[in-house]
Amino acid sequence: MRLGIGVVVAGLLLASCSYQGQRPWRPMPVQGATEPSEVIAATTPADWQEVPAEDLLVMDLADNSRIVIQLAPEFAPVHVANIRAFARAGWWNDATIYRVQDNYVAQWGNGDAEVPLPQGVERTPPAEYERPLSGLPSVPSRAPDSYAAETGYANGWPLAWDDLEGTTWLPHCYATVGVGRDLAPDTGTGGELYAVIGHGPRHLDRNIANVGRVVEGMSALSARPRGTGNLGFYQTDRGERPIPIRAIRIAADMPAAQRPRFEYLKTDSAAFGLYLTGRANRGGTFFNRPAGGVDICNAPVPVRRKS
Amino acid sequence: MRLGIGVVVAGLLLASCSYQGQRPWRPMPVQGATEPSEVIAATTPADWQEVPAEDLLVMDLADNSRIVIQLAPEFAPVHVANIRAFARAGWWNDATIYRVQDNYVAQWGNGDAEVPLPQGVERTPPAEYERPLSGLPSVPSRAPDSYAAETGYANGWPLAWDDLEGTTWLPHCYATVGVGRDLAPDTGTGGELYAVIGHGPRHLDRNIANVGRVVEGMSALSARPRGTGNLGFYQTDRGERPIPIRAIRIAADMPAAQRPRFEYLKTDSAAFGLYLTGRANRGGTFFNRPAGGVDICNAPVPVRRKS
Numbered sequence: 001m002r003l004g005i006g007v008v009v010a011g012l013l014l015a016s017c018s019y020q021g022q023r024p025w026r027p028m029p030v031q032g033a034t035e036p037s038e039v040i041a042a043t044t045p046a047d048w049q050e051v052p053a054e055d056l057l058v059m060d061l062a063d064n065s066r067i068v069i070q071l072a073p074e075f076a077p078v079h080v081a082n083i084r085a086f087a088r089a090g091w092w093n094d095a096t097i098y099r100v101q102d103n104y105v106a107q108w109g110n111g112d113a114e115v116p117l118p119q120g121v122e123r124t125p126p127a128e129y130e131r132p133l134s135g136l137p138s139v140p141s142r143a144p145d146s147y148a149a150e151t152g153y154a155n156g157w158p159l160a161w162d163d164l165e166g167t168t169w170l171p172h173c174y175a176t177v178g179v180g181r182d183l184a185p186d187t188g189t190g191g192e193l194y195a196v197i198g199h200g201p202r203h204l205d206r207n208i209a210n211v212g213r214v215v216e217g218m219s220a221l222s223a224r225p226r227g228t229g230n231l232g233f234y235q236t237d238r239g240e241r242p243i244p245i246r247a248i249r250i251a252a253d254m255p256a257a258q259r260p261r262f263e264y265l266k267t268d269s270a271a272f273g274l275y276l277t278g279r280a281n282r283g284g285t286f287f288n289r290p291a292g293g294v295d296i297c298n299a300p301v302p303v304r305r306k307s
Numbered sequence: 308m309r310l311g312i313g314v315v316v317a318g319l320l321l322a323s324c325s326y327q328g329q330r331p332w333r334p335m336p337v338q339g340a341t342e343p344s345e346v347i348a349a350t351t352p353a354d355w356q357e358v359p360a361e362d363l364l365v366m367d368l369a370d371n372s373r374i375v376i377q378l379a380p381e382f383a384p385v386h387v388a389n390i391r392a393f394a395r396a397g398w399w400n401d402a403t404i405y406r407v408q409d410n411y412v413a414q415w416g417n418g419d420a421e422v423p424l425p426q427g428v429e430r431t432p433p434a435e436y437e438r439p440l441s442g443l444p445s446v447p448s449r450a451p452d453s454y455a456a457e458t459g460y461a462n463g464w465p466l467a468w469d470d471l472e473g474t475t476w477l478p479h480c481y482a483t484v485g486v487g488r489d490l491a492p493d494t495g496t497g498g499e500l501y502a503v504i505g506h507g508p509r510h511l512d513r514n515i516a517n518v519g520r521v522v523e524g525m526s527a528l529s530a531r532p533r534g535t536g537n538l539g540f541y542q543t544d545r546g547e548r549p550i551p552i553r554a555i556r557i558a559a560d561m562p563a564a565q566r567p568r569f570e571y572l573k574t575d576s577a578a579f580g581l582y583l584t585g586r587a588n589r590g591g592t593f594f595n596r597p598a599g600g601v602d603i604c605n606a607p608v609p610v611r612r613k614s
Binding site: 024025026027100102103127129141143144145146147148149162164173174175183184198199200201202203205206207218219222223224225226279282285286287288289291292293294295296297298 | 331332333334407409410434436448450451452453454455456469471480481482490491505506507508509510512513514525526529530531532533586589592593594595596598599600601602603604605
């Protein structure tokens with residue numbers, strides 16, 4: 001067979017697509033992209049999807065802070081069912097925020113207190129660390145990722161996925177909520193939960209069940225003193241006081257007039273595409289140079305109060 | 308010319324290296340990598356480089372918190388020179404932390420107070436938003452990035468770079484310190500500084516002068532109440548009180564016995580390579596699945612107190 005232009009082309013492609021130290025992606029800045037806030041302002045009600053009241057976990061702290069979490073039953077159905085059972089049993093009524101570790105997590109629950117598990121809680125849930133990819137329509141993200149072959153969005157959630165293994169998972173971004181667990185084979189019941197309060201610790205992906213995201217009140221978790229104990233646990237013998245929780249409820253169980261309502265921007269909407277372009281190409285009056293790329297955690301799905 | 312295996316190979320490469328929606332990188336997990344803490348524990352003094360006392364900015368707050376920042380004169384020489392001049396003139400002696408925005412920044416300085424600039428401060432510094440790449444020996448990172456063609460490390464700093472444009476810059480990671488500015492052409496003097504307290508806002512890269520990183524006392528910035536004003540500014544008319552700073556000094560100006568000393572892990576050391584592998588492949592007893600990749604912000608250069 002004759003060497004020819006095919007081999008030359010192959011060689012050029014090989015040089016530009018080598019897997020060792022060379023990566024062909026470059027940011028592709030877009031000038032004059034609509035700013036994300038303007039994209040949101042131009043949306044119509046049809047662009048938004050209400051969060052079911054069954055999927056809202058409402059945490060009221062003794063200091064009158066309120067934190068609201070949107071649960072993701074599509075990704076961790078057993079752990080989310082457990083969380084609803086814990087809430088309905090009042091299992092967290094004497095719980096506390098007992099761990100706050102800088103650039104990592106704030107964690108809450110009953111900690112070391114031995115509180116019997118309520119009826120309806122699955123004691124040994126499966127490892128809901130990833131789920132099958134098939135059936136999820138996904139909007140790709142705008143740049144490579146440092147942890148997964150692909151990232152994107154589906155049904156109002158950010159995703160990372162592996163098309164060879166055929167699985168997908170919720171990435172650990174700021175405000176992501178996950179299930180505290182012990183060492184394998186323990187997967188956690190959902191009784192001890194944490195929220196990310198620093199740079200997204202993506203190395204936890206596929207090692208933990210992610211169950212949702214904080215949609216309101218994040219600073220009631222992030223603006224707390226850090227524990228001086230190992231891993232940020234509050235050291236009561238040094239006078240560090242765990243933060244008391246008054247009650248954690250599912251919004252569907254609250255009187256309708258008191259129920260907080262939220263909606264998220266539909267990730268298959270044209271508006272969401274414009275939003276992603278805006279997040280990847282911040283310009284406006286402040287930015288001199290649009291980035292031309294954005295990581296999955298820096299383009300969170302917009303969620304807002306629904307009037 | 309005959310079509311042949313060369314074209315077939317070119318076709319296969321093209322299919323795997325297309326620039327539209329397909330990215331050839333996949334995480335490559337390493338089982339049993341040495342945990343980062345064990346890598347650090349096994350280092351010797353020769354693996355570490357002391358931070359010059361001229362490069363340490365020591366912030367003492369009225370509440371007796373101390374925050375220490377390592378400055379990066381290689382990347383923003385004029386802004387860093389200004390910062391030293393501000394410190395030496397006691398320009399910050401009545402300054403405050405006046406802005407804390409969740410998942411973004413804490414910012415400090417004299418804010419709106421009209422304090423005359425001291426002698427020795429360059430009033431209109433150049434836009435030190437990136438610098439030439441040449442001359443910087445760099446250790447590549449272990450995964451693609453969502454904002455730059457390449458990331459890596461040199462001289463103890465994380466870097467992002469563009470080899471076509473031939474420039475490099477410090478990425479905005481957690482604890483990165485940057486220069487507050489107004490709209491272009493203003494580049495900021497260095498009198499108003501901020502530190503990142505959330506997921507690394509990489510869209511600020513190349514739009515702001517980054518001048519260093521917090522190496523101690525980060526929670527004295529991150530664990531603060533968030534301002535309820537727009538962009539997290541404290542609203543004094545709502546009773547939100549800016550946090551008073553007592554003094555900001557360069558360590559070189561402090562009596563030797565009082566000077567804090569720090570060292571960073573040399574980024575061209577074998578130990579640093581093992582550290583990166585460990586950060587990219589967390590295993591130990593807790594992690595079931597090493598990630599096989601890590602983003603530049605999740606593998607910060609280790610910095611520690613030097614005894």
